[in-house]
Amino acid sequence: MLTIWGRMNSINVQKAVWAAEDLGLSYTRHDAGMAFGVVNTPEYRAMNPNGLVPVIDDNGFVLWESNAIVRYLAARYGAGSLWPLDPVIRAASDKWMDWQTTTFYPAYHAAFHGLVRTHAEKRDPAVIEASRAKTETLLAMLDGHLSANAYLGGDSFGIGDLALGPSMHRWLNMPVAREPRPHVEAWHKRIIARSSAACFRDLPIT
């Protein structure tokens, strides 16, 4: 039995839930984090001492860190498909997971936080603009990559798409000035059309 803790407006929770959906797993999800609380209870801290979402419990195996969760679920339940057995094919997609966490998220987060989670009178336009401009630089590079690849890792949907997809869905649906990125937009449409993406694609960006 797979249990997932985390609120669905978190991109990191969306990764874990999307992975479970894409793999066809049955699972139970409990809201946790921000307004839902839960993350400061002793029971939750025993599972994740960081007090962050998501966390999973898969038949007694407790795991935190969204990318580790996606890798674990893919390796355990998607060997040969979502988890390609060829290390080269797998790494081609896997590297985008780290890029999402270490590069893309730090770039766009201030714009998201300022424009979506901060009252207008408290926003810092300079911080938002710096974040927007940095994100556009990254998107130009990504657009080039996707001009020659249907998916991040090449020809097939993979763990990289699963990890970056929720962030890109957020970016493309939040109220920010965006430059046209035809290949990124086509890729986003492609991945969001998967039936498994129904778990987050129509949720408000909050």
Ligand SMILES: N[C@@H](CCC(=O)N[C@@H](CS)C(=O)NCC(=O)O)C(=O)O
């Ligand atoms: N590196 C961690 C980051 C986890 C994280 O920062 N989660 C945020 C939501 S995206 C969180 O728990 N925020 C506090 C809260 O929701 O109460 C991961 O990828 O799982």
